[in-house]
Amino acid sequence: MFRLEVRPSTPAWFNLALPLLAIAATLVLCSGLIALAGAGVFESYGVMFTASLGDSYAITETLVRAAPMIFTGLAVAVAFRAKFWNIGAEGQLLAGAVASCFVGAIPMPGPLAMLSMAIAGAAAGAAVALVPATLRVKFKVDDVVSSLLLNSVIYYALMALIEGPWKDSFSGYPISPPIEDSANFPVLIEGTRLHLGVIVALIAAPLIWFLIVRTTLGFRIRVTGENPEAARYGGIHVERVLISTALLSGALAGLAGVGEVGGVHFQVMSDISPGYGYSGIVVAMLARLNPLGVVPAAVFLAAVMTGAEAMSRATGVPAFLSDVIQGTALLAMLVALLFTAYRIRRVGAVP
Amino acid sequence: MPAPLIEMRGITKSFGAVKANEAVDLSVAPGEILGLLGENGAGKTTLMNVLFGAYAPDAGEILIQGQQVRIASSADALAAGIGMVHQHFHLAPRLTVLENLLIGIPGKSGRIDRAGGLARLVEIGRQHGLTLDPDLPVSALSVGEQQRLEIVKALFRGAKLLILDEPTAVLAPSEVDGLFSALRSMAAQGLGIIFISHKLNEVRALTHRCTVLRHGRVAGRVDDPANTTSAAMAELMCGHEIVPPSRGPSTPGQAVLTLDGISTAKHAGTALRDISLAVRAGEILGVAGVSGNGQRALAEVISGVRAPDAGRMTIAGQNVSRFSPREVQALGLGRIPEDRMTTGLVTNLPLADSMVLPRIGSSTFSAKGLLKPDAIRAFAEEQIKAYDIRCPGPMTRAGALSGGNLQKALLARELAFDPKVLIVSQPTRGLDIGAARFIHEKFLDMRAKGCGIVVIGEDLEELLVLCDRIAVMYEGRIAGTLDSANATVARLGLLMTGAEGKA
Ligand SMILES: Nc1ncnc2c1ncn2[C@@H]1O[C@H](COP(=O)(O)OP(=O)(O)OP(=O)(O)O)[C@@H](O)[C@H]1O
Ligand SMILES: [Mg+2]
Numbered sequence: 001m002f003r004l005e006v007r008p009s010t011p012a013w014f015n016l017a018l019p020l021l022a023i024a025a026t027l028v029l030c031s032g033l034i035a036l037a038g039a040g041v042f043e044s045y046g047v048m049f050t051a052s053l054g055d056s057y058a059i060t061e062t063l064v065r066a067a068p069m070i071f072t073g074l075a076v077a078v079a080f081r082a083k084f085w086n087i088g089a090e091g092q093l094l095a096g097a098v099a100s101c102f103v104g105a106i107p108m109p110g111p112l113a114m115l116s117m118a119i120a121g122a123a124a125g126a127a128v129a130l131v132p133a134t135l136r137v138k139f140k141v142d143d144v145v146s147s148l149l150l151n152s153v154i155y156y157a158l159m160a161l162i163e164g165p166w167k168d169s170f171s172g173y174p175i176s177p178p179i180e181d182s183a184n185f186p187v188l189i190e191g192t193r194l195h196l197g198v199i200v201a202l203i204a205a206p207l208i209w210f211l212i213v214r215t216t217l218g219f220r221i222r223v224t225g226e227n228p229e230a231a232r233y234g235g236i237h238v239e240r241v242l243i244s245t246a247l248l249s250g251a252l253a254g255l256a257g258v259g260e261v262g263g264v265h266f267q268v269m270s271d272i273s274p275g276y277g278y279s280g281i282v283v284a285m286l287a288r289l290n291p292l293g294v295v296p297a298a299v300f301l302a303a304v305m306t307g308a309e310a311m312s313r314a315t316g317v318p319a320f321l322s323d324v325i326q327g328t329a330l331l332a333m334l335v336a337l338l339f340t341a342y343r344i345r346r347v348g349a350v351p
Numbered sequence: 352m353p354a355p356l357i358e359m360r361g362i363t364k365s366f367g368a369v370k371a372n373e374a375v376d377l378s379v380a381p382g383e384i385l386g387l388l389g390e391n392g393a394g395k396t397t398l399m400n401v402l403f404g405a406y407a408p409d410a411g412e413i414l415i416q417g418q419q420v421r422i423a424s425s426a427d428a429l430a431a432g433i434g435m436v437h438q439h440f441h442l443a444p445r446l447t448v449l450e451n452l453l454i455g456i457p458g459k460s461g462r463i464d465r466a467g468g469l470a471r472l473v474e475i476g477r478q479h480g481l482t483l484d485p486d487l488p489v490s491a492l493s494v495g496e497q498q499r500l501e502i503v504k505a506l507f508r509g510a511k512l513l514i515l516d517e518p519t520a521v522l523a524p525s526e527v528d529g530l531f532s533a534l535r536s537m538a539a540q541g542l543g544i545i546f547i548s549h550k551l552n553e554v555r556a557l558t559h560r561c562t563v564l565r566h567g568r569v570a571g572r573v574d575d576p577a578n579t580t581s582a583a584m585a586e587l588m589c590g591h592e593i594v595p596p597s598r599g600p601s602t603p604g605q606a607v608l609t610l611d612g613i614s615t616a617k618h619a620g621t622a623l624r625d626i627s628l629a630v631r632a633g634e635i636l637g638v639a640g641v642s643g644n645g646q647r648a649l650a651e652v653i654s655g656v657r658a659p660d661a662g663r664m665t666i667a668g669q670n671v672s673r674f675s676p677r678e679v680q681a682l683g684l685g686r687i688p689e690d691r692m693t694t695g696l697v698t699n700l701p702l703a704d705s706m707v708l709p710r711i712g713s714s715t716f717s718a719k720g721l722l723k724p725d726a727i728r729a730f731a732e733e734q735i736k737a738y739d740i741r742c743p744g745p746m747t748r749a750g751a752l753s754g755g756n757l758q759k760a761l762l763a764r765e766l767a768f769d770p771k772v773l774i775v776s777q778p779t780r781g782l783d784i785g786a787a788r789f790i791h792e793k794f795l796d797m798r799a800k801g802c803g804i805v806v807i808g809e810d811l812e813e814l815l816v817l818c819d820r821i822a823v824m825y826e827g828r829i830a831g832t833l834d835s836a837n838a839t840v841a842r843l844g845l846l847m848t849g850a851e852g853k854a
Contacts, residue, residue, distance in 0.1 A: 214724070216717045223708060227697040233656060233688060234708040235677030 010340045018339065019286045019293070022332035023300060029332070030325050039315035047314045048307030058306070060192040064264065066295075066302035068093065068273070070201040071256035072280025073287060073294040074208045075125075079249040080289050081212060083225040084136075084242050086129060088147030089253040090277025091154035095128045096121035096254025098158055100261045101268045104179030113183035114196070118258050125254020126247040128154060133246030137239040151277065159270055166268070176268040185263040197259030202295065204252070209291035211248075221245050253277060274305075282330045288337070301326060354417065356381045356543040357402070357433070357512050362411035364397055366751070368743060371397040372408070373567045379512060379543035384534060386554040386576060387547045388588055389564035390783040391755020392741040395547050396438070398564070399514050403435040404428040434505025435514040438521075438754070438781075439692075440497050442489045448472070448500055449485040452507055468507075475506050478540075479533040493643070495526040502533065512543040517754075519548055520781045523641050523809055531557050549783045551581035563587045581784075589785040595816065596791045603631035603819070606665075607803035608684075608772045613652060613662035621645040623652065623659070624827040630772065630803035635794060637818030637835075638807045639843055645827035646776065646807045647689070653774045653805065654686045655679040666772055680709055685770030689777045689807070691757045698750030702742060703731035705749045706764045734763035738789075754781040762790060766797065773797060776807040791817055811840045825849045 079086035100121035135141035287293030308322030731745035779787035
């Protein structure tokens with residue numbers, strides 16, 4: 001018989017081992033589905049790997065996809081640290097995309113345009129996140145529910161915009177007008193889509209890590225998340241910390257949208273985000289809410305997404321496998337997290 | 352002497368580098384009440400957790416009625432007839448007394464046997480004087496009643512051995528007598544009881560035999576506690592003599608904290624009604640009273656966590672009635688909360704974080720919004736040394752410290768900044784007498800330095816030793832204030848029951 005026993009302390013190497021274990025478990029579990037779809041497991045994973053990380057072009061494509069998930073992953077990690085349950089990164093991303101698209105369509109010199117887009121997008125994301133945070137602080141409304149429901153509100157508002165005032169009157173497609181050419185983020189490597197926003201995302205992760213670990217705001221976020229009562233008695237304005245966290249989290253998610261508009265699509269359409277906001281939750285959990293861990297976690301999920309499309313083309317396994325892998329990875333990680341607090345012990349029965 | 356009911360032999364348990372228990376032997380006979388004594392962090396709770404199946408020992412064996420057993424979980428322990436009342440209760444607050452009792456008990460053919468449970472509840476209540484209303488939700492019970500429910504739960508599951516980890520720390524003195532008579536009645540029926548307490552007079556009054564731990568090892572045993580002096584037991588625990596502190600005369604200065612007609616609306620707990628108090632520099636004011644008479648609200652108002660609805664409060668002459676916790680702190684208010692785990696520390700973060708929590712914004716620990724990790728670490732290390740806080744280091748999870756060490760950590764963090772006013776609730780609850788002595792001394796040092804101290808407590812003897820004046824709270828009012836010189840336990844006790852203050 002096996003039992004769970006409370007663990008007195010968590011060894012440091014767990015931070016690395018657990019996500020790797022979760023990923024390994026995910027791949028094993030999902031291989032069953034691949035086999036069920038009638039394809040070779042090793043062949044399929046092989047195609048996924050080469051298509052996502054096999055050559056330098058594939059790597060740039062994976063990074064481009066990882067960038068928005070780095071931002072949403074950071075958004076979720078920051079929020080969850082304070083136990084502000086922001087499930088609304090998707091809506092905040094969309095709000096950021098719309099706002100930056102508005103600003104990007106105004107003729108301006110390039111650097112100014114990009115900066116304005118970033119500011120507008122971050123502000124829009126922050127404004128959206130402010131809603132569930134305010135509802136929680138003022139009226140004790142559950143933030144999981146309110147932030148989640150707000151995603152639909154934002155999505156349909158976006159649809160109304162691109163079906164209505166933004167609708168391309170010439171082609172009739174529900175897409176926004178494109179942003180100015182000068183506002184397009186510069187491509188860093190000729191012949192790829194690796195844009196400036198990707199670099200910004202990669203820099204954001206250590207910055208957010210620094211903020212959490214080394215600043216008084218980060219300290220207050222950590223303490224508020226772990227024990228709001230002790231924080232309040234210790235002179236921390238818990239409500240203020242929650243609001244600041246929400247603003248920061250929403251701004252980060254908003255930046256994910258900015259990158260998609262400025263670096264990838266140059267306009268807004270209904271499927272601008274294939275659920276990057278929700279993937280951010282998986283990313284943050286795989287990273288154990290550590291901002292530095294967000295980067296590899298986002299790259300992993302991005303590789304799965306790019307890889308799954310190629311695999312589907314090559315082997316006929318539906319690309320939905322990528323969603324299954326994401327979901328399984330989240331569940332596997334949640335199970336793995338159990339082992340930070342508990343360990344398995346083999347026991348005999350009591351005579 | 353009858354054959355032992357439970358025997359632990361050579362139990363060793365380490366947490367990393369910390370040897371919490373080392374080759375500990377312990378036995379309890381049926382009908383015996385065994386006292387388990389030891390300083391904070393001596394390993395009492397750990398040993399009992401091993402017996403109750405929460406931890407696997409690294410070495411050693413457990414015998415029940417001569418049979419070696421392996422207890423791998425609390426379910427195993429319960430099945431083997433071992434019940435434990437933890438320092439923190441494990442009850443479901445929304446369920447009723449009866450429902451809590453029946454959790455995890457399979458009834459006939461999968462149905463819950465309410466009638467049978469009720470009958471047993473009434474019977475156990477009658478036998479040992481542990482009466483409880485079966486239909487009340489647990490959230491409506493007082494702490495003492497919740498404890499009673501935990502005991503009944505253990506008996507209900509057929510415990511032959513009952514472990515009580517500092518049961519009296521959460522009780523009002525008046526509730527202790529009831530607990531003791533119940534325990535005696537249980538022992539008379541052949542139950543073995545292990546009783547942990549730091550209050551040696553309780554141990555002397557209740558137990559038949561004691562085992563004393565020091566640094567995880569058995570330091571000695573006491574065969575006749577009733578006829579052993581507290582001083583002798585204390586010496587066995589600490590390895591040296593403990594002399595009670597003496598409070599010299601003081602010359603109080605100006606009032607540093609005044610409350611004038613403070614009232615609060617009924618919010619949670621008792622409301623304050625027209626409280627007027629003054630604490631002068633260099634003075635210790637006790638606030639006595641049965642808990643639940645507004646002490647909590649008083650502490651909250653003084654700490655700035657709750658704003659009074661009427662009245663005026665000043666610190667060092669400044670009106671602070673509407674100040675936030677951070678603002679009163681900045682004026683020199685230090686605060687040691689009653690509830691260390693919920694309002695004091697952050698158990699999941701490193702100890703160092705908890706130690707700097709109230710002053711994280713000060714220039715000592717941060718500048719321009721950036722933390723000074725080295726300063727934070729150095730401060731924690733310094734305090735760990737100065738206050739002899741037993742832990743592997745400042746980065747240890749605060750929750751891993753024993754109760755007494757947590758209290759020392761809280762005290763250290765407040766006293767390090769020379770507060771002008773100190774508000775303290777139950778300062779030595781759960782502390783061993785060495786640590787309590789140490790804390791009393793610190794308070795007297797602070798008093799000599801001109802700090803005004805408010806000590807909220809229930810232990811009248813402690814208050815009489817420590818305080819210059821003692822105010823008694825009753826139903827949210829000050830029922831009377833006595834000078835320690837002419838206060839006695841009897842007079843204070845009278846005021847505490849609401850008898851009009853003729854003092
Ligand atoms: N889960 C844990 N992880 C790490 N160390 C622990 C853990 N539990 C206890 N310890 C350490 O083991 C030692 C014994 O702790 P224990 O709680 O048994 O003491 P205690 O005698 O009950 O003290 P107190 O009277 O303060 O309750 C202490 O040094 C404590 O810090
Ligand atoms: Mg203990």
